[in-house]
Amino acid sequence: MERVLIIGAAGQLGSELTQALANIYGGDNTIATDINPQSLEKLDFCKTSVLDVMDKNAVRKLVKEENVKQIYHLAAVLSATGEKNPLFAWHLNMESLLFILELAKEEKLDKIYWPSSIAVFGPNTPKVNTPQYCVKEPNTVYGISKQAGERWCEYYFQKFGVDVRSLRYPGLIGYKSLPGGGTTDYAVDIYHKAIAGEHFVSFLSEDTYLPMMYMPDAIKATLDLMHAPKEKVLIRSSYNLSAMTFSPKEIFESIKTHYPDFTISYQPDFRQAIADSWPDSIDDSKAREHWGWKHAYDLEKMTGDILKHLPSYSF
Ligand code: AKB
Numbered sequence: 001m002e003r004v005l006i007i008g009a010a011g012q013l014g015s016e017l018t019q020a021l022a023n024i025y026g027g028d029n030t031i032a033t034d035i036n037p038q039s040l041e042k043l044d045f046c047k048t049s050v051l052d053v054m055d056k057n058a059v060r061k062l063v064k065e066e067n068v069k070q071i072y073h074l075a076a077v078l079s080a081t082g083e084k085n086p087l088f089a090w091h092l093n094m095e096s097l098l099f100i101l102e103l104a105k106e107e108k109l110d111k112i113y114w115p116s117s118i119a120v121f122g123p124n125t126p127k128v129n130t131p132q133y134c135v136k137e138p139n140t141v142y143g144i145s146k147q148a149g150e151r152w153c154e155y156y157f158q159k160f161g162v163d164v165r166s167l168r169y170p171g172l173i174g175y176k177s178l179p180g181g182g183t184t185d186y187a188v189d190i191y192h193k194a195i196a197g198e199h200f201v202s203f204l205s206e207d208t209y210l211p212m213m214y215m216p217d218a219i220k221a222t223l224d225l226m227h228a229p230k231e232k233v234l235i236r237s238s239y240n241l242s243a244m245t246f247s248p249k250e251i252f253e254s255i256k257t258h259y260p261d262f263t264i265s266y267q268p269d270f271r272q273a274i275a276d277s278w279p280d281s282i283d284d285s286k287a288r289e290h291w292g293w294k295h296a297y298d299l300e301k302m303t304g305d306i307l308k309h310l311p312s313y314s315f
Pocket of ligand 1: 116118170
């Protein structure tokens with residue numbers, strides 16, 4: 001079995017993807033790394049190591065010593081956090097990707113996974129059913145770094161044959177980790193407030209529609225893409241990916257059917273402008289055509305599943 005390295009394994013996507021990878025490759029062949037030692041404790045089903053992706057020597061050493069063949073590079077500063085420290089976000093998001101791509105080239109690694117985002121789109125992008133190919137003028141540092149990252153991925157594939165694969169995730173919603181500094185993370189927090197019996201204050205207005213996806217679908221899409229035969233992966237920048245779209249009002253209403261006393265109010269802040277620059281919905285027909293992508297969860301099904309599991313989930 002190939003050795004798989006996950007960088008940023010304890011994050012929102014990482015913790016669930018790491019479990020799925022360990023199920024496939026085995027705990028001994030799955031190496032979960034994160035900069036935060038404590039956060040690795042919950043990943044005791046596989047090998048773990050504290051790692052700062054900016055420490056190039058340490059990453060290279062680990063890859064060589066452990067005979068790593070695939071890297072899932074998930075460490076990144078997300079949209080809302082990025083706006084608070086743009087230069088740091090650019091530095092971390094870009095430098096780390098370029099280094100991993102170089103390492104993949106030098107060490108002839110088998111495959112690299114790197115997540116992109118709907119943040120690559122901007123205010124001049126068509127908002128509804130946003131196509132794979134269209135104007136992209138992102139106006140957040142996170143979006144700019146993802147757009148540049150996509151170009152670098154395609155470049156390394158075309159010039160050096162690095163087998164790098166990527167998805168433009170919509171907002172990801174899971175109950176196994178806490179919100180992580182993203183604009184779409186209100187849709188994670190809202191479930192926690194509902195089960196705690198608290199009032200929810202939304203930082204987006206009631207009618208702000210954003211593309212969203214439940215974590216099991218995101219994990220499935222990632223693994224489907226990574227396991228697709230090379231010749232089926234025809235887009236080497238990043239694939240549009242979609243499951244559902246809803247507004248804060250609609251997710252609130254879906255929760256209210258289970259928690260009738262739940263209440264919400266709206267106080268848009270700086271994240272409203274970020275959300276307004278992103279699409280309402282995404283056309284992911286290329287992913288469906290090329291490697292058979294199909295989602296399973298809509299809003300109602302996701303809410304039912306989260307409210308069934310979150311109350312007894314321990315962090
Ligand atoms: C964010 O909100 O920053 C992320 C994303 C859409 O990439 N969840």
